[in-house]
Amino acid sequence: MTLSRFDFPEGFLFGAATAAYQIEGSGFGGAGSCHWDTFSATPGNVKNAESGARACDHYHQWPADLDLLQKAQMDAYRFSTNWARVMPDGRTVSPEGMDYYDRLVDGMLERGLKPFQTLYHWDLPSALADIGGWMNREIPLRFADYAEAITRKLGDRVETIATINEPWCVAWLSHFFGAHAPGLRDIRATARAMHHVLLAHGLGVERLRGMGKKNLGIVLNFDYAEPASQSPADLRAADVNDGIFNRWFIEAITQKTYPQIVLEGLGPHMPEGWEKDMAVIGQKIDFLGVNYYTRHIHAAAPGTPWPSTTGVEGSLPKTQMGWEIYPDGLHHFLTRMAKDYVGDMPLYVTENGMANADSVNAGEVSDDIRTDFLFAHLAATKRAIADGANVRGFFYWSLLDNYEWAEGYEKRFGLVHVDYETQVRTPKASYKAYARALARNT
Secondary structure, three states: OOOOHHHOOOOOEEEEEOOHHHHOOOOOOOOOOEHHHHHHOOOOOOHHHOOOOOOOOHHHHHHHHHHHHHHOOOOEEEEEOOHHHHOOOOOOOOHHHHHHHHHHHHHHHHOOOEEEEEEEOOOOEHHHHOOOHHHOOHHHHHHHHHHHHHHHHHOOOOOEEEEEEOHHHHHHHHHOOOOOOOOOOOHHHHHHHHHHHHHHHHHHHHHHHHOOOOOEEEEEEEEEEEEOOOOHHHHHHHHHHHHHHHHHHHHHHHHOOOOHHHHHHHHHHOOOOHHHHHHHHOOOOOEEEEEEEEEEEEEEOOOOOOOOEEEEOOOOOEOOOOOEOOOHHHHHHHHHHHHHHHOOOOEEEEEOOOOOOOOOEOOEOOOHHHHHHHHHHHHHHHHHHHOOOOEEEEEEEOOEOOOOHHHOOOOOOOOEEEOOOOOOEEEOHHHHHHHHHHOOOO
């Protein structure tokens, strides 16, 4: 399917997204150590023990990277600011870090790009990891200080501010599965992180609202939970996973509650008095960012510890990550958010993309599978708008091939190929297809 910007409502924003630690190069510009630097230095955590120390050298190459967005006629750029660059010790502002983001935002505006800022995309300063990281109630307080400091510098020029990117990854993936920094597998640590990351969001919104800021929101990731069968046990397995992944965060923010089916497991391990925080967590936001990639199929696993579920491999085509390609899931979550949780609140597809084993041949990168993926998900977004969801924009993940966390540099999500040795950028066929779709001249 071929779509263009003219198939979407007037004012709909098209862009691409990145994250600071994945592209900037944390070894440049006086950035402090973050927990990904130490997690990746521990054998077995990251493929080839690769870190974000150099990444895509966006710290130095940002002008050319912003030019790529402008040349594709994108309207907006979703970026994140690195907490450990802004505050290397988690508390004290670095003028050098602040000045970098000052130049970056001005560069976006000079190119006609609307800056969509994310405050936290997983770069917790190591000094705060030393005191327990997201298990410690102090971290949300320090986050609010960071949010205030960076917003005093950039807040007059950014279009929107999202507090946290993908709290499920911050808390569950990192403290229950142990797949991301800090790499824990502990249900008590998980329960605390699941709550404290939302408290950080709430305190951040409260602080910025007190400064008179508008257009504040959060970015949640959603994963379609399919039951392996229609048996009661498998239906419950899908329900508990939907509760953990999809309902925990949005219900806290919009209903000031946590799903009971999840509290059955996490409740005994929650921090004392957590109920008193729900008013702060559930205060008004102005938009919701929706990240969506895939679905997973869940079956009951009797006799195993809570949540007593297991995954079942699906039959759909898969990306390089092994994730099924399921565009209907994006339509599902956009319409579900509008119907069940946020009403007419503006929604943005803040991440959607796929990894593919791309290579450069004769100066070209052929990635038709990504082009098909992109347009299938744009079509799902268009359908969601027709069905009543107030979707205001779409950001492809990612502009650049980059550091893919525990996968190191092997998995490539970018519209633009990056040679990590030479730092040469090569726009892929998908980038060119997206640019044609966004062209304003018919």
